[in-house]
Amino acid sequence: MARRSLSLGKVYGLLEPGPVVLLTTAGSERPNIMTMSWHTMLEFEPPIVGCIISDHNYSFNLLDASGECVINIPAAEMAEKVVGCGNTSGADTDKFAAFRLTPLPAALVGAPLIAECHANLECRITDRQMVPSYNLFILEVVKAWIDPAVKQPRTLHHRGYGNFMVSGETIRLRSKMK
Amino acid sequence: MARRSLSLGKVYGLLEPGPVVLLTTAGSERPNIMTMSWHTMLEFEPPIVGCIISDHNYSFNLLDASGECVINIPAAEMAEKVVGCGNTSGADTDKFAAFRLTPLPAALVGAPLIAECHANLECRITDRQMVPSYNLFILEVVKAWIDPAVKQPRTLHHRGYGNFMVSGETIRLRSKMK
Numbered sequence: 330m331a332r333r334s335l336s337l338g339k340v341y342g343l344l345e346p347g348p349v350v351l352l353t354t355a356g357s358e359r360p361n362i363m364t365m366s367w368h369t370m371l372e373f374e375p376p377i378v379g380c381i382i383s384d385h386n387y388s389f390n391l392l393d394a395s396g397e398c399v400i401n402i403p404a405a406e407m408a409e410k411v412v413g414c415g416n417t418s419g420a421d422t423d424k425f426a427a428f429r430l431t432p433l434p435a436a437l438v439g440a441p442l443i444a445e446c447h448a449n450l451e452c453r454i455t456d457r458q459m460v461p462s463y464n465l466f467i468l469e470v471v472k473a474w475i476d477p478a479v480k481q482p483r484t485l486h487h488r489g490y491g492n493f494m495v496s497g498e499t500i501r502l503r504s505k506m507k
Numbered sequence: 508m509a510r511r512s513l514s515l516g517k518v519y520g521l522l523e524p525g526p527v528v529l530l531t532t533a534g535s536e537r538p539n540i541m542t543m544s545w546h547t548m549l550e551f552e553p554p555i556v557g558c559i560i561s562d563h564n565y566s567f568n569l570l571d572a573s574g575e576c577v578i579n580i581p582a583a584e585m586a587e588k589v590v591g592c593g594n595t596s597g598a599d600t601d602k603f604a605a606f607r608l609t610p611l612p613a614a615l616v617g618a619p620l621i622a623e624c625h626a627n628l629e630c631r632i633t634d635r636q637m638v639p640s641y642n643l644f645i646l647e648v649v650k651a652w653i654d655p656a657v658k659q660p661r662t663l664h665h666r667g668y669g670n671f672m673v674s675g676e677t678i679r680l681r682s683k684m685k
Contacts, residue, residue: 339667345544346664346672347525364684366523369547371559371641379557379643381549405678412680459637463549463645465557486524486664486674489517491682494524496664497675500583502590504669506542 335448335473340376341507343402343448343475344368346496348484349411351401351446352380353432354391355439360432362424362443363388364415366487368400373507376470378452383464387419392466396454397438400470401446405483405495410445412491437472447479513626513651518554519685521580521626521653522546524674526662527589529579529624530558531610532569533617538610540602540621541566542593544665546578551685554648556630561642565597570644574632575616578648579624583661583673588623590669615650625657 335343344350352363367381378400382389392398403411410428417424425432425441432441435451442449451474456467486494513521522528530541545559556578560567570576581589588606595602603610603619610619613629620627629652634645664672 342667342670345525346666347523367548369557369559370545371643377641379547379641381547408678408680412682412684415684416682456640462634463555463557465549467641483675484672487684488524488677489520490685491680492520493678493680494662494674495676495678497661497673499666500586500671500673502586502669502671504590504594506590506593506665506669507667 331477332474333477335475337376337470337473338374340450340470340473341370341373344378345370346484347486348402349487349493351403351411351414351443352382352388353399353401353440353443354388355395355397356391359423360425360441361388361391361419362414362430364411371467377455378468378470380466380468381464382466395439397440398452398468399435399438399440399442400450400452401443402448402482402484403446405485407445408485408493411485435472442474447476447482449474509655510652511655513653515554515648515651516552518628518648518651519548519551522548522556524662525664526580527665527671529581529589529592529621530560530566531577531579531618531621532566533573533575534569537601538603538619539566539569539597540592540608542589549645555633556646556648558644558646559642560644573617575618576630576646577613577616577618577620578628578630579621580626580660580662581624583663585623586663586671589663613650620652625654625660627652
């Protein structure tokens with residue numbers, strides 16, 4: 330796979346449709362992976378993303394301590410690994426090993442990219458004011474990678490209790506909206 | 508259409524997949540409609556939703572003044588109306604009239620439901636602390652309605668510049684995740 334850099338102004342088109350993502354963090358023992366669906370764009374460029382990470386999750390402290398993470402976007406073919414990462418805890422599981430996922434070094438942050446994902450967004454925390462009340466971290470995407478061969482990614486979108494909608498056809502309409 | 512009440516604990520399954528929504532607000536002259544893709548769940552029950560509404564939008568002041576809105580979820584068949592609502596301003600357009608949409612009275616808020624949408628979430632603002640920095644309103648869903656005949660809604664998911672992904676097939680996996 331030829332991973333290439335994506336201009337930061339185009340990042341919102343990856344996250345705005347609401348895909349399930351895999352959030353990776355660095356740790357003193359090993360990196361971790363968390364499955365996440367609660368996120369939203371907050372600003373176009375530089376891309377600012379709000380992510381809700383419960384303090385019950387093992388990733389909460391890893392993210393809070395390091396201030397960095399990677400948002401990796403998986404395709405539908407990875408659905409079982411995505412659910413597996415959501416049903417286990419980094420407290421007792423090496424998820425890269427358990428789900429046969431490949432960590433790659435990121436360019437600007439300590440957390441790893443997941444090689445099997447078609448898009449990877451390197452992020453740094455820029456604002457923690459909403460963490461105490463909502464577990465809401467404000468992240469800036471500082472580097473973005475995509476697989477240019479994937480034109481219409483089949484992303485996963487969680488409807489609850491293990492039901493996932495897989496992205497379908499694309500339609501185009503004349504729009505003034507960014 | 509037989510609209511029925513949806514238990515509030517099930518609301519997250521509607522918004523978590525990231526659909527484009529139509530946000531309605533009441534106004535002294537007429538109600539308004541705004542197209543919105545930047546939102547995230549923040550809590551399961553009562554359902555708390557974070558929504559980004561730019562202060563450049565006509566809906567910003569209507570929402571801020573009334574403290575109430577309805578989040579309406581349109582299906583793919585409504586794509587042209589959805590883009591139309593995004594490309595016009597309530598400052599000079601009666602969007603219900605212009606796009607032939609039907610306002611229905613809500614049960615608990617002053618903003619109208621859009622009859623043509625298969626799901627409608629009546630909301631009240633509960634927290635404005637993030638409005639100055641991110642135009643992020645924190646809303647509580649106080650009443651939810653769905654069309655029980657729509658089992659697998661074909662929702663729209665914006666990829667930027669008028670490109671919309673339409674929701675595809677649903678897959679089920681054994682999961683401990685809510």
